[in-house]
Each structure stands twice: as structure tokens, then as C-alpha cells.
Amino acid sequence: MYDFDLVTLDGQLLVVGTPDRDCLACTWDPGADRWMTYELDAPDEDYRYTELTSLCAAVVDGRIVIGGGGDHQGFAMWDLTTGRVRLSAQEGGTASAVRADFGGYSRFVVGGSSFMDVELWDPSLAEPDDEGNEGDEDKPEQPSPFDSLVSIRLACNSRTSSAAAAGLLDDHPVVVAGHPSGGVVIWDVEGKPLAEFDRLDRLDDSDSSDRFPDATLTDFALAAVDGRTQVVAAGRQRLLVGDPRSGEWGEELTVPGGEIVCLDAGTVHGVPVAVTGAEDGTICVWDLAERRLLGRPFQKYDAEVFGLRLAELHGRPVVISSAKCSSVDVWEIPS
Numbered sequence: 538m539y540d541f542d543l544v545t546l547d548g549q550l551l552v553v554g555t556p557d558r559d560c561l562a563c564t565w566d567p568g569a570d571r572w573m574t575y576e577l578d579a580p581d582e583d584y585r586y587t588e589l590t591s592l593c594a595a596v597v598d599g600r601i602v603i604g605g606g607g608d609h610q611g612f613a614m615w616d617l618t619t620g621r622v623r624l625s626a627q628e629g630g631t632a633s634a635v636r637a638d639f640g641g642y643s644r645f646v647v648g649g650s651s652f653m654d655v656e657l658w659d660p661s662l663a664e665p666d667d668e669g670n671e672g673d674e675d676k677p678e679q680p681s682p683f684d685s686l687v688s689i690r691l692a693c694n695s696r697t698s699s700a701a702a703a704g705l706l707d708d709h710p711v712v713v714a715g716h717p718s719g720g721v722v723i724w725d726v727e728g729k730p731l732a733e734f735d736r737l738d739r740l741d742d743s744d745s746s747d748r749f750p751d752a753t754l755t756d757f758a759l760a761a762v763d764g765r766t767q768v769v770a771a772g773r774q775r776l777l778v779g780d781p782r783s784g785e786w787g788e789e790l791t792v793p794g795g796e797i798v799c800l801d802a803g804t805v806h807g808v809p810v811a812v813t814g815a816e817d818g819t820i821c822v823w824d825l826a827e828r829r830l831l832g833r834p835f836q837k838y839d840a841e842v843f844g845l846r847l848a849e850l851h852g853r854p855v856v857i858s859s860a861k862c863s864s865v866d867v868w869e870i871p872s
Contacts, residue, residue, distance in 0.1 A: 538554040538555065538556055538557075538563075538843065538844075538859040538865055539554075539555045539556070539557065539589065539590045539591070539592070539843060540554065540555055540589075540590060540591050540592045540605070540634070540697070540698060540843060540844050540859075541553060541554035541555070541592065541844055541846070541857075541859060541865070542554075542592060542593045542594040542603075542635070542636055542698070542846075543594075543846050543848055543857070544594050544595065544596050544601060545596070546596055546599075546601060549566060549568065550566075550567065550568065550848060550849075550850060551564045551565065551566055551601075552564065552565040552566075552567060552857060552865060553592070553594040553601060553603060553617070554592065554859070554865070555589035555590070555591075555592040555605065556574075559586035559587050559588065560576055560577045560578075560579065560586065560587040561574060561575070561576060561577065561587075562574070562575045562577055562589065562592070562603055562615070562617060563575065564601075564617075565865060567850055567857065567867055568850060568851065575617050575618065575620055576620050577589075577615050577620045577622075578615070578620050578621055578622050579622075580610070580611075580613035580622050580625040580627065581625060581627055587610070587613075588606065588607030588608070588609055588610040589605045589606065589607060589610075590605075590606075590607040590608065590631075590696070591605045591606060591607065591631050591632065591633050591634040591647075591696070591698070592604070592605035592634060593605060593634040593635050593636045593645050593646075593647075593698065594617070594636060595636050595643050595645070595660040595661075597660055597661045598661075600616060600617070600618060601616075601617040601618070602614055602615070602616060602617065602623065602660045602661075603615050603617050604624075604634055604645040604647070604658060604660060605631060605634045606630060606631025606634070606647075607630060607631055608630045608631075608632075608650050609630055610627070610630060610631060611625070611626045611627040611628050611629050611630065611631060612624075612626045612631050612634070612645075612647045612656070612658065613625045613626065613627075614645070614658070614660060614663070614682075623662075623663035623664065623682075624658070624662070624663060624664050624682050625664070626683075628652075629649045629650065629651040629652050630649060630650035630651050631647060631648075631649065631650060632648045632649060632650040632693050632695075632696050632700065633647070633648040633693045633695065633696060633697060633698055633699075633700035633701065634646070634647050634648070634698060635698035635699070635701065635703070636660070637657075637703030637704060637710075637712075638704070639703070639704070639705060639710040639726070640705060640708075640710075643660060644657040644658060644659060644660070644687075644703070644726070645657070645658040645659075645660055646701050646703045646712060648691075648692075648693025648700050648701055648714070649693070653690065653691075653692050653717050654688040654689060654690060654691070655688070655689045655691040655692075655693065655701050655712060655714055656686060656687065656688050656689075657686070657687040657688075657689070657703075657712070657726060658682065658685075658686060659682055659685045662680060662681075662682035662685065663679075663682065664681065664682060665678070665679040665681065666679070687726055687727065687728060688728065689712055689724045689726075689728050690716070690717070690724070690728070691712060691714035691715065691716060691717075691722060691724060692714060692715045692716060692717050693714060693715070694715045694755040695755040695756050695798065695799075697756065697798060697799040697800075697843070697844060698799070698844060699756035699757060699758060699771075699799050699800040699801065700714065700755065700756060700757075701713065701714035701757060702714070702757035702758045702759050702768070702769075703726075703759075704759040704766070705759075705766070706723065706731075706759070706766050706781060707766070709725060709731075710725065710726045711723050711724065711725055711726065711731060711781075712724050712725075712726065713757045713759065713768050713781075714757060715754065715755065716733070719736065720733055720734060720736055721733070721734040721754055721757075721768070721770060721779075722734070723768070723781050731781075732781045732782070732784050733784055734768070734779050734781075734784045734785070734786060735784055735785055735786060737753055737754065737775075737786070753772040753773050753775060754770040754771065754772040754775070754777070755771070755772045755797075756770070756771045756772065756797060756798070756799060756800040757769065757770050757771075757800065758770075758800050758801055758802035758811065759802065760778075760802035760803060760804070760809045760810075760811065760825060761804060761809055762778055762809045762825050762826060763826065765780070765782075766781070767779060767780060767781070767809075767825075768780075768781055769800065769802045769811050769825065770786075770800075771792070771797040771800045771811075771813055772796075772797060773796050773797065774791055774792045774793075774794075774795075774796060774797065775789045775790070775791070775792070775797075776789065776790040776791075776792050776797070776811065776813060776823065777789045777790070778825055788828075790823065790828060792813055792815070792819075792821055793819060793821065793830075793834055794815040794817050794818075794819025794821070794834060795815040795816040795817030795818075795819060796815060796816050797813045797814070797815055797816075798814055798815060798816050798841055798842060799813070799814040799842055799843070799844055799845055800812070800813055800814070801845055801846055801847050801856075802825070802847070803847040805847070805854040805870055806854065808824055808825075808826060809824070809825040809826050810822060810823065810824060810825065810831070810847065810870070811823045811825055812845055812847060812856050814842030814843075814844070814845045814858060814860075815841075815842060816841045816842075817838075817839070817840075817841075818836065818837070818838025818839050818840055818841065818842060818860055819834045819835070819836060819838075819842075820834060820835040820836075820838075820842060820845065820856065820858055820868065821834045821835075822856065822870055822871060831870065831871045831872070832871025832872075833871075835856075835858075835868050837863075837866065838858075838860040838861075838863055840860050840861035840862050840863065841860060841861045842858060842859070842860045843859045843860055843861060844858065844859050845857065845858040845859075846858075847870075850867060853869065854869075854870045855867050855868060855869055855870060856868040856870060
């Protein structure tokens with residue numbers, strides 16, 4: 538599975554993912570171990586395939602709406618059950634996609650593969666159905682999803698959903714990601730920069746320095762640490778927690794295994810936790826308050842971790858993960 542997101546529908550946790558097949562999406566109910574597949578309409582008549590290597594999902598009016606794309610496909614949204622395209626924005630490619638919950642509403646946060654902006658799309662909107670409005674002049678004009686589109690000058694330097702983080706900071710909706718200049722910046726959802734973090738020292742490794750000349754942080758999350766929302770950031774084998782009010786990073790943690798390629802963070806039993814996935818298949822769970830590794834790393838995979846999420850299943854905190862050439866797995870979080 539290339540990428541996945543989590544939704545709760547009718548009280549059930551569902552994994553919504555994109556397998557290695559065109560015009561197809563799937564769901565997995567981990568509680569009942571039940572899979573379902575869904576065929577998707579092509580977002581453009583000129584393309585006879587649907588490239589979904591990045592995917593996000595939300596529940597809108599009791600129905601699952603998915604969004605995503607790939608290197609050669611711009612962002613699109615579908616009604617999962619019918620497979621019908623709700624929106625098609627074909628310009629450029631899609632490098633990453635994640636749902637962000639801002640208290641009373643959600644947005645799809647999308648990073649492009651051929652442009653430097655992060656875009657916020659409203660999953661509840663759809664392009665007007667022109668055919669359905671013909672001859673019905675009294676019907677009110679449907680809102681265009683493009684009217685509510687927000688573009689923020691941030692860059693996604695990884696190809697996973699953690700390439701950008703979004704959530705609430707002091708009850709204010711924000712987005713965190715890399716900046717084209719090489720730093721890490723927090724923006725509000727109206728496109729105004731709020732804070733910038735101190736840059737990290739240039740790495741001695743020439744290969745990594747060529748790839749990320751000023752900053753080595755590529756994946757981000759938000760978590761409440763010591764009662765305050767903090768930015769959790771990862772890159773190569775670094776894991777850091779930063780204070781958005783001061784713009785300063787704390788002392789870095791060195792992550793075992795290969796280079797970090799995906800990240801998630803949250804609160805488990807009142808403890809701020811981060812989980813990292815690496816290119817060699819290593820998954821680590823971290824106590825951010827005590828700055829320590831929880832238990833031993835998970836080592837089932839021998840290939841790159843494509844995605845991971847913190848979740849609760851049957852009242853127990855778990856990590857759900859997928860990796861290249863492997864299954865979707867549920868891991869119990871160690872104490």
C-alpha cells in the first residue's frame with residue numbers, strides 16, 4: 538500500500554489506502570480484518586489511469602471522501618463509494634497529502650511535486666455539476682472548491698503525509714513545513730508566516746548536504762509536550778522537538794536504523810509520543826516528555842516504511858503501518 542489515512546465511520550476505525558493498482562482504492566477494518574476495494578473514475582478523460590501514491594481521507598455527511606495524486610497526476614478528490622470525481626486539479630503532480638483537523642473543520646493539506654506551495658482543499662466541496670444545472674435557472678449556483686483554495690509558500694521535501702503538519706497552535710489553525718529558503722516555518726491558514734525556526738548546522742556528509750544544503754528536517758508533526766503545542770521534526774536520523782514561540786529546537790535525539798522517511802505524533806495515556814519510520818523498515822516509538830525510546834524498535838520490515846499512524850483500537854493505543862512489498866500491520870505501543 539503506497540499511502541493510507543484513518544477515518545472513523547459509524548463508530549468503526551477504517552484504514553483507507555491506495556494499493557499498487559490504477560483506478561483503485563481500498564479500506565481495511567482492522568477490528569474485523571475486513572477488506573473492501575473501490576474502483577475510481579479517471580480524473581481526466583485524457584488519462585486512462587489514476588495514479589495514487591499519496592492519499593488522504595475525510596468523512597463528509599456520512600460518506601468517505603478521498604483526495605490524492607501522484608508524480609504525474611495533480612490533486613483530485615473522489616467519493617469513495619461511487620468512485621465519482623468530486624474535483625480535479627490536474628496542474629503539476631502530488632507529492633504528499635494528509636487530512637488536518639482544525640477543531641470544527643478539516644482540510645486536505647497537499648504538497649506538490651512540481652511546485653513549491655502547500656495547498657489546503659476543503660473536502661466538503663465539489664466542482665459544480667454543469668449538466669445537472671442545465672434548464673434550472675432558479676437553482677442556486679453551487680460554490681466552487683477553487684474559491685476556498687489556500688496556497689501557502691512552503692515546500693514538501695519528503696514523499697509521505699508527514700511532509701507537512703497542520704493543526705491548532707494556541708487555538709489558531711497553522712501549517713508547518715520546510716521553506717524554499719531551507720528553513721522551517723509556521724504559517725497560518727490564511728497564508729501569513731507566524732514563526733521561523735533556527736536553522737540546523739550543515740551536515741558534514743556531502744551527499745546529504747547536496748540534497749538539503751541548509752536544513753535536514755523533512756517530516757513534521759504537532760504534539761502537546763508539557764502542556765504546550767510543540768513542533769516535532771525529523772530528518773535523516775534526527776528527531777527534534779521545537780518551541781514555535783521561541784523558534785528554538787531542543788536537543789536532538791538520534792534514531793536507530795536508517796534515515797527517517799515518515800513521522801506521526803500524538804498523546805498516549807497522557808504521554809506525548811512520536812513514532813518514526815525509516816528507509817530500512819525500522820519503526821521507533823518515542824516518549825517526547827522523557828526524551829527516550831519506548832521499548833525496542835519494531836523490526837518486521839526489511840524495506841522502506843511508506844506510512845504510519847497512531848490510533849486507538851479496542852481501547853488500546855496502537856501504531857498502524859505499511860511498508861514496501863509488505864502488509865499493513867498493527868503494533869501495540871510499549872509502555
